[in-house]
Structures are given as structure tokens and as C-alpha cells.
Amino acid sequence: MANAFWCIVEDDRKGAPKKVMAEVIGEAARLSGGDVEAVWLTDTASDEGLGQLAGWGATKVWLLENAAFAPYRGEVWTPVVAELVAQHAPKAVFAPVTSKMREFAARLAARLGAGLSADSVGMTMDGDQLVATRPVYAGKLLAKMTWAKTPWIATLRPNVFKPADAQAGKTPQVEKPAVTIPGAAMKLVERREEASTGLPELTEAETVISGGRGMKGPENYVILENMAQVIGAAVGASRAAVDAGWRPHRFQIGQTGRTISPKLYLGFGVSGAIQHLAGMRTSKVIVAVNKDPDAPIFKIADYGIVGDLFEVVPALTEEFKKLLEK
Amino acid sequence: MKIVVAVKQVPDTATQVKISGGDPKAIDTAGITWIVSPYDEFAVEEALRIKEKRGQGEVVAVSLGPDRVKEALRSALAMGCDRAVHVNDPALAGADTLLTAQALAAVVKQEQPALVICGRQAIDDDMGAVAGQVAELLGWPCASWIMEETVDADAKTVRVGRQVEGGLEIFDLPLPAVVSAQKGLNEPRYPTLKGIMGAKKKEIKDVKAADLGVTPGAPQLAVKTLEALPARPPGRIIQGDVKDAVKELVRALREEAKAI
Numbered sequence: 001m002a003n004a005f006w007c008i009v010e011d012d013r014k015g016a017p018k019k020v021m022a023e024v025i026g027e028a029a030r031l032s033g034g035d036v037e038a039v040w041l042t043d044t045a046s047d048e049g050l051g052q053l054a055g056w057g058a059t060k061v062w063l064l065e066n067a068a069f070a071p072y073r074g075e076v077w078t079p080v081v082a083e084l085v086a087q088h089a090p091k092a093v094f095a096p097v098t099s100k101m102r103e104f105a106a107r108l109a110a111r112l113g114a115g116l117s118a119d120s121v122g123m124t125m126d127g128d129q130l131v132a133t134r135p136v137y138a139g140k141l142l143a144k145m146t147w148a149k150t151p152w153i154a155t156l157r158p159n160v161f162k163p164a165d166a167q168a169g170k171t172p173q174v175e176k177p178a179v180t181i182p183g184a185a186m187k188l189v190e191r192r193e194e195a196s197t198g199l200p201e202l203t204e205a206e207t208v209i210s211g212g213r214g215m216k217g218p219e220n221y222v223i224l225e226n227m228a229q230v231i232g233a234a235v236g237a238s239r240a241a242v243d244a245g246w247r248p249h250r251f252q253i254g255q256t257g258r259t260i261s262p263k264l265y266l267g268f269g270v271s272g273a274i275q276h277l278a279g280m281r282t283s284k285v286i287v288a289v290n291k292d293p294d295a296p297i298f299k300i301a302d303y304g305i306v307g308d309l310f311e312v313v314p315a316l317t318e319e320f321k322k323l324l325e326k
Numbered sequence: 327m328k329i330v331v332a333v334k335q336v337p338d339t340a341t342q343v344k345i346s347g348g349d350p351k352a353i354d355t356a357g358i359t360w361i362v363s364p365y366d367e368f369a370v371e372e373a374l375r376i377k378e379k380r381g382q383g384e385v386v387a388v389s390l391g392p393d394r395v396k397e398a399l400r401s402a403l404a405m406g407c408d409r410a411v412h413v414n415d416p417a418l419a420g421a422d423t424l425l426t427a428q429a430l431a432a433v434v435k436q437e438q439p440a441l442v443i444c445g446r447q448a449i450d451d452d453m454g455a456v457a458g459q460v461a462e463l464l465g466w467p468c469a470s471w472i473m474e475e476t477v478d479a480d481a482k483t484v485r486v487g488r489q490v491e492g493g494l495e496i497f498d499l500p501l502p503a504v505v506s507a508q509k510g511l512n513e514p515r516y517p518t519l520k521g522i523m524g525a526k527k528k529e530i531k532d533v534k535a536a537d538l539g540v541t542p543g544a545p546q547l548a549v550k551t552l553e554a555l556p557a558r559p560p561g562r563i564i565q566g567d568v569k570d571a572v573k574e575l576v577r578a579l580r581e582e583a584k585a586i
Contacts (some may be wrong), residue, residue, distance in 0.1 A: 074468050098491060103470040106453075138339050139555070144552075148544055231586060275339045284585065305564050323576055
């Protein structure tokens with residue numbers, strides 16, 4: 001339907017949408033009064049996955065299932081979605097902030113000659129105009145953005161928007177449009193999987209534990225991993241710890257790393273340099289443990305303990321265990 | 327092999343950024359320390375390494391912005407870029423990402439390089455869109471957030487490792503292509519004194535929108551207002567010995583914050 005809000009699906013590569021889609025679809029539904037459609041480009045979609053999208057509120061799923069769509073390549077995805085947009089004139093095109101969606105949304109905007117608000121953390125309707133809020137200048141300011149015309153293209157930061165409640169037993173209306181799939185210039189050589197930590201992905205985790213310079217060495221992160229196992233958290237690091245070679249770059253939280261927005265952030269031995277705050281200041285609850293009472297992180301922390309993390313972490317892990325075993 | 331590197335001048339991370347008193351859409355630029363956006367330094371470094379490895383080639387730095395942007399271009403030249411193009415036109419002062427990408431794509435068309443390297447995102451507006459948009463406008467393949475890169479001996483393809491959630495995807499891209507640099511790609515060099523002196527003699531060519539065939543129109547995305555961050559509610563330092571403090575913290579997280 002023209003005027004629908006479209007949500008581009010990020011999936012788990014096994015036929016199901018990622019749970020961040022509940023947030024994207026939920027926000028699109030709130031803004032549009034329920035006029036939400038999902039657009040899913042994938043090499044494999046499952047009925048359960050389609051049901052999830054419907055359960056979150058997608059009234060229709062545009063399903064483009066073809067081996068050419070995985071892994072994502074801009075030159076294949078962009079013309080296909082741009083053609084669909086031209087035919088069906090959605091009012092908005094939303095996607096979650098992921099590595100591929102950030103590039104894809106940019107390319108789609110360029111191809112359509114439309115505006116893009118990347119990494120948005122707030123959305124409101126001002127009359128019949130969408131206004132997006134996004135952090136700028138290392139999160140020191142918030143910018144309210146408006147578009148000159150539709151479609152309003154935006155990527156949405158995970159863990160910020162309220163997820164849609166899942167309705168059970170929904171079957172979506174699935175439409176498989178006929179599209180011309182362009183040939184790919186890029187050829188996949190291989191995919192190298194990261195060694196699995198068994199812990200949630202940093203950008204998606206509801207709880208994140210972060211270790212900074214105060215961890216004193218790579219061997220000590222095991223105490224954070226033990227806590228992470230107990231509370232189901234991801235473990236990240238500050239730039240100081242990454243630059244020291246203690247943790248791989250993919251675990252870095254901050255301006256030159258990952259931006260996270262968990263429900264609970266626990267920083268141990270993290271001083272709270274501006275560039276770290278840029279990557280985590282939209283966390284809902286911030287806990288800081290640092291020996292230095294003047295560490296800047298205490299200025300934004302909801303709860304702080306001034307003390308030695310090597311005493312606090314094991315004690316806190318035990319206390320979490322007691323609580324969660326009850 | 328010719329490489330174009332796009333660089334942006336941005337306020338230093340540690341610099342205080344305030345909203346302009348006269349214009350709620352802009353920042354007060356007085357007293358700001360300007361730097362080359364860190365991701366763009368990875369891009370410059372990678373271009374220089376490709377040239378050095380091949381023993382020949384040319385690296386052209388390009389930037390868009392007012393006169394002060396020349397400092398950023400001089401930094402790139404001091405690192406080792408051969409020359410620079412400065413898109414310096416007041417008509418582009420309010421350029422959004424798309425118009426910026428159009429101007430950069432036009433420079434690339436004139437320069438005809440085999441490879442364009444951008445930083446993953448500039449650390450002022452953090453839009454992260456320019457690399458993808460330049461590629462789209464040129465119709466070139468693009469790999470974003472690359473962690474590794476090798477150009478083949480004939481300069482026909484580039485093999486890149488693109489960072490994605492959960493791993494690295496290795497792709498071969500036929501050249502010409504656009505890539506964007508992620509942290510971890512390399513460790514940027516510091517300019518040497520010789521480099522800094524030499525940079526003063528290198529060419530920075532000024533171009534206007536008209537030279538590029540770009541018509542500055544109304545932006546597709548515009549800042550309506552800038553706002554200060556809402557203040558966080560004041561926090562609490564939990565006192566007491568470790569045992570009591572962690573007990574109180576867990577209680578507070580469960581009962582007050584409902585975060586666990």
C-alpha cells in the first residue's frame with residue numbers, strides 16, 4: 001500500500017529475522033498507526049520467520065528469496081529495493097543499524113535522491129512530517145532532522161526503540177514481487193567466523209560489561225566473562241584496552257568502535273573518556289566501578305562504587321548468582 | 327595505480343562543542359580544534375601503503391569544506407599523499423551527505439582512480455553514508471568497514487575483509503571500486519618533519535561546484551535544531567566496604583532500576 005512504512009529485515013542468516021526487527025517494526029507501527037510492511041531480501045526465509053514479522057505487526061511481507069541476496073552486496077540489493085520503492089511509494093524505509101544496513105540505507109538514499117537519517121535514536125511525527133533525533137559530535141549534542149521528501153529513509157539504533165509485543169499465531173500476507181536481479185560484481189571468497197564467545201553480540205545485548213585500562217591485562221578479562229555468564233551479558237572493552245592489545249577491536253565500545261545502548265551497562269576500570277561515552281551514553285542504567293573517585297564516568301553513572309575492581313567483580317558476581325538462583 | 331582518498335575535517339573529540347548563539351542549527355566554531363577524522367587517517371594510510379607496496383602510483387586527497395579544510399589536506403599531504411583537491415565553494419556550505427557524495431563522485435569522475443578509500447564515518451555527524459553513496463552514484467562496487475585489503479598484481483581486483491556482525495566476509499571487488507576503512511585496518515603513520523616541509527610545496531587545487539557540474543540544491547535531509555543532551559538524573563556513589571556495597575548495588579539494580 002502506498003504510504004506504508006517499510007522495514008528492511010536484518011536476519012540471522014538461517015531464515016529468521018533478528019529480534020531488533022521487533023523494535024524497528026514496533027516504531028514504524030507507532031508512527032504510522034499500524035501501516036507497516038516488511039521487506040526481506042534473503043537466500044532463505046522460514047515460515048516461522050515470516051510469522052514473527054507478522055506477529056510484530058508487519059501487515060505484509062515483501063519476500064525476495066534468492067541466493068543472490070546473501071551475503072549482502074550493495075549492487076544487487078539497491079536497484080531491486082529502489083525499483084520496489086518506485087512502484088509502491090512507501091512513506092518511509094527503516095532498517096536497524098547493522099554493518100550492512102548502514103551501507104545499504106546510504107546507497108538506497110543516493111539511488112532515490114532521498115535523505116537518510118543514520119543511527120537515529122528518536123522519532124516523532126510533527127504534523128505529517130517525520131522528525132528524527134540522532135546524536136552528533138561524539139554524542140555531545142542531539143540533532144533533529146527533517147526530510148525534504150518521502151521516502152523518509154532512516155536506520156534505527158538497536159535497544160533504543162520499544163519493541164513490538166509479539167502476537168502469536170499470525171500469518172502474514174506474503175508477496176513475492178517479480179524483480180530483475182542484477183549480476184554481482186563483488187565475489188564472495190569466504191566468510192571467516194569469529195570464535196564464538198557463547199555470549200550475546202555486543203550491539204544487541206541487553207546487558208553489557210566493559211573493562212578498561214584498570215583491567216591491567218588481557219588475562220584478567222576472564223573475571224568479567226564469568227560475570228557475563230551469570231547475567232547473560234556481552235563483554236566489551238574501552239579503546240585504551242583495545243589499543244593495548246588486550247582485546248580484539250570488535251569488542252571496542254566507543255566512537256571508533258561499537259555504539260551500544262543496553263538496558264544495563266557495567267564499566268570496570270573504565271575512566272569514561274569522551275570517545276568511550278560516545279559509544280555508550282544512551283545506555284539506560286550505567287554502573288561504574290573505578291579506583292579513581294574523579295574518573296569522568298562517575299559523572300554519568302547512575303550507580304558507582306569507588307574501589308578495586310579485582311575485589312568488586314568477584315563479590316558482585318557472587319551476589320548476582322545468589323539473586324538469580326533464587 | 328591512482329587512489330583517491332576522501333578526508334573530512336572535524337572537531338577534535340576532546341573539544342567542547344556548543345550550539346551557536348545565533349543559529350540553533352549550527353555549532354559555535356570559535357575555539358574548536360580541528361583534526362582529520364580518525365577513520366580517514368586509516369584511509370590515507372592504506373592508500374599510501376598500496377602505493378609503497380607497488381612502488382608506483384599516485385594518491386590524491388580530496389576534501390569538501392571552507393578554507394580551514396586546507397589544514398586537513400596539508401596533514402594528508404604531510405603523511406605522503408601526492409596532491410589534493412579542495413572542493414571549496416560557499417554554495418556547498420550547507421551540503422547534506424548526498425550533496426557531499428555528489429561532489430566527491432564528480433571529483434572521482436575527473437580523476438579516474440582505480441580505487442577510492444573513505445573512512446567508515448566522520449566523527450562529527452557520524453552519518454557513515456558517503457562511501458556507499460559515492461559508490462552508488464558512480465555505479466562501482468563497494469565494501470564498507472574493511473579490516474584488511476590486498477590489491478592484486480595487475481591492479482584488476484582488490485580483495486577485502488569486510489567486518490560484519492559475527493565475522494569477516496572476504497570479497498574480491500573488480501576495480502575501480504570504493505572501500506571504507508574500519509579501525510584495525512592499519513596503524514596510521516605520523517607525518518615526518520620532511521613530510522610536513524614537503525607538504526607545503528604540494529598542490530592543493532581549489533574547485534567549485536560548477537567545475538564539477540554539481541548543482542547545489544536544497545538538502546534532502548536538514549538539521550531542524552540542535553539540542554543539548556537531556557541531563558541524566560544524578561547518580562549515587564555507593565559507600566561502605568565491598569561486601570555491603572555490592573549487596574546494595576544488586577538490590578538497587580533489581581528494585582530501583584529494574585535492570586536485572
